[in-house]
Structure formats: structure tokens, C-alpha cells
Amino acid sequence: xxxxxxxxxxxxxxxGQSMTLQCTQDMNHNYMYWYRQxxxxxxxxxxxxxxxxxxxxxxxxNGYNVSRSTTEDFPLRLELAAPSQTSVYFCASSxxxxxxxxxxxxxxxRLTVL
Amino acid sequence: xxxxxxxxxxxxxxxxxTVAFNCTYSNSASQSFFWYRQDCRKEPKLLMSVYSSGNExxxxxxxxxxxxxxxxxxxxxxxxxxxxxxxxVGKSDKxxxxxxxxxxxxx
Numbered sequence: 001x002x003x004x005x006x007x008x009x010x011x012x013x014x015x016g017q018s019m020t021l022q023c024t025q026d027m028n029h030n031y032m033y034w035y036r037q038x039x040x041x042x043x044x045x046x047x048x049x050x051x052x053x054x055x056x057x058x059x060x061x062n063g064y065n066v067s068r069s070t071t072e073d074f075p076l077r078l079e080l081a082a083p084s085q086t087s088v089y090f091c092a093s094s095x096x097x098x099x100x101x102x103x104x105x106x107x108x109x110r111l112t113v114l
Numbered sequence: 115x116x117x118x119x120x121x122x123x124x125x126x127x128x129x130x131x132t133v134a135f136n137c138t139y140s141n142s143a144s145q146s147f148f149w150y151r152q153d154c155r156k157e158p159k160l161l162m163s164v165y166s167s168g169n170e171x172x173x174x175x176x177x178x179x180x181x182x183x184x185x186x187x188x189x190x191x192x193x194x195x196x197x198x199x200x201x202x203v204g205k206s207d208k209x210x211x212x213x214x215x216x217x218x219x220x221x
Contacts, residue, residue, distance in 0.1 A: 035211075042118065042201070042211035043158070058208075090157055101148040101205060105157035 001026050006091050006106035013081040013113045021076040021109050023091030031094045032074040033058075033103065034066065036087040043090065049074055081113045117141050118204045118212040126218045131192045135215045137185045137202030144210075147178055147185045150201040152214060158201055161187075192219045 004025045013019055025032065030051045035043040045058030049068040063085060065077040074093075078085060088110050092103040120137045127133045139147070147164040162169065164176040164185050175188040185202055197219045202212035 040122070040213060042116075042213045045208065101146055101163055101203060101209065102160045103158075103209070105159070107157050108155075 003027065004091055004093055004104050004106035006089075006109050008109060009107065010110045011112070013078075013111065015081060015083065015113060017081050018077070018079050019081065019111075021078070021089055021091070021111075023074045023076065023106060024072050025074075025091075025093040025104070026072065027093060027095070027104065028071060029093035029095050029104070030071065031096075032068065033092045033094075034064070034074070034076045035090045035092065036060065037090060037108075038087050046076065046089075078111075081111075083113050085111065086113045087111060116212075117144075117210045118202055120202050120212040120215045122213060122215060124216040124218050126220060127192050128220055129192055129194060131219075132188065132190045133192055133217060134186055134188045135200055135202075135217075137187075137212055137215075139183050139185070139202075139204045139210075141204065141206050141210075142183065143206045144204040146205040147176075148203040148205070148209075149174075149176060149185075149187050150203055150211070152199045152201055154198070158211075161200070189217075192217075194219050194221065 007022045033048045034046040047066040049055045091106040149161040150158040151161045152158040168177045173190045177186045199214040199216045201214045
């Protein structure tokens with residue numbers, strides 16, 4: 001099993017550009033999440049999904065969109081990139097939601113907006 | 115006040131030392147707690163859950179004190195490979211990650 005795979009690993013965007021961070025998992029997990037991690041800050045939840053066709057906002061959803069058309073894939077869309085979106089983005093999945101506390105994270109995508 | 119607070123460190127300790135990290139939480143409704151480990155420029159990985167009675171996994175011991183609202187992680191006989199950032203995580207209706215405590219073990 002590859003686990004959770006994120007692409008790209010690194011990306012530089014100009015202000016106002018758009019892009020999609022891809023995330024796929026092969027563990028047949030229903031729950032998937034997108035977090036961002038900024039220096040000196042804890043992981044912040046952007047969006048999450050409890051199953052195909054269902055998504056919901058987390059703590060910091062502004063400027064982002066997601067979709068969940070399949071169990072495996074959970075892409076994160078950035079529209080009109082801003083410098084404040086410079087961050088490391090982690091996709092994660094879990095089998096039983098957050099009750100067990102065990103999330104499986106991808107390796108992260110480092111995004112810089114200039 | 116942050117919901118989960120940690121001393122950012124760094125804690126610099128020699129190999130073989132015992133080191134302890136504390137984490138405080140403000141939401142008394144938090145039900146469960148966990149420690150994650152994050153290596154430099156890598157993703158977080160679950161290290162261990164924290165049970166009310168305390169629990170041990172090899173050289174690692176986690177404790178929960180609900181009265182004082184803090185969680186601790188004790189690492190005995192530190193190894194160079196223990197160098198990482200340790201994230202304290204609390205769960206009420208969702209997981210709340212602390213900012214992490216950095217540990218550097220030197221030879």
C-alpha cells in the first residue's frame with residue numbers, strides 16, 4: 001500500500017494564480033482531511049470529508065475548495081492564490097474518523113505564493 | 115489562549131538522558147489525547163494515545179492529569195533517532211494539534 005499520496009511536493013505560484021493539490025489514498029478510508037501547517041502554528045483543518053460526495057468546512061476554509069467524487073481522491077483547489085496561503089499542506093485519511101486519533105498523513109505539499 | 119499549548123523547546127539532551135514534555139489543554143470537554151511525532155520536513159505520525167491511567171510503549175510513557183488539564187510524554191534512554199518534534203493532540207469534537215516541542219538528542 002502506498003498510503004496517502006500527495007502531489008505536487010513543491011510548487012511556487014504567483015499571486016492570483018490557481019492550482020489543485022492532489023491527494024489519493026489506497027487504504028479504503030472513508031474519512032479524508034486537508035490541513036495546513038505554518039511555522040510556529042499547529043496544524044489547522046481546512047476541509048474534511050466523511051465519504052464520497054460529502055465535504056465540510058474546517059477551521060480555515062476561506063480561499064479553498066474541495067471535492068470528493070471517489071473514496072480514493074480528495075483534491076484541494078486554491079483559487080486566486082494569496083501570499084497568506086504560503087504554507088505546507090498535508091492531506092490525511094482515517095478509517096474511523098477522528099475518534100481513534102490516528103490519522104495517516106501524506107508527505108506534504110510545500111506551496112509558496114509570491 | 116490556545117486550546118492545546120506546548121513549550122516549543124528546543125530541548126537539547128545527551129543520548130541516554132530522560133526527557134519529559136508537558137502539554138496543557140484549555141477545553142475541559144476534550145475527551146482523548148494523543149502524541150504525534152514529526153520529523154524535520156516530514157509528515158506527522160501517531161506515536162501513542164494517552165490513557166487516563168497512563169500508558170507505556172517501550173521507552174515512552176504518556177500520562178494524563180485531567181484535574182490539572184495537562185498531558186505529559188516521558189522518553190527514557192534517549193536515542194539520536196528520537197530527535198524530532200512531538201505534537202500534543204487533543205480531541206473534543208475534532209482533533210486540535212499543538213504547535214509541537216522540538217527535541218534534539220546529541221551524542
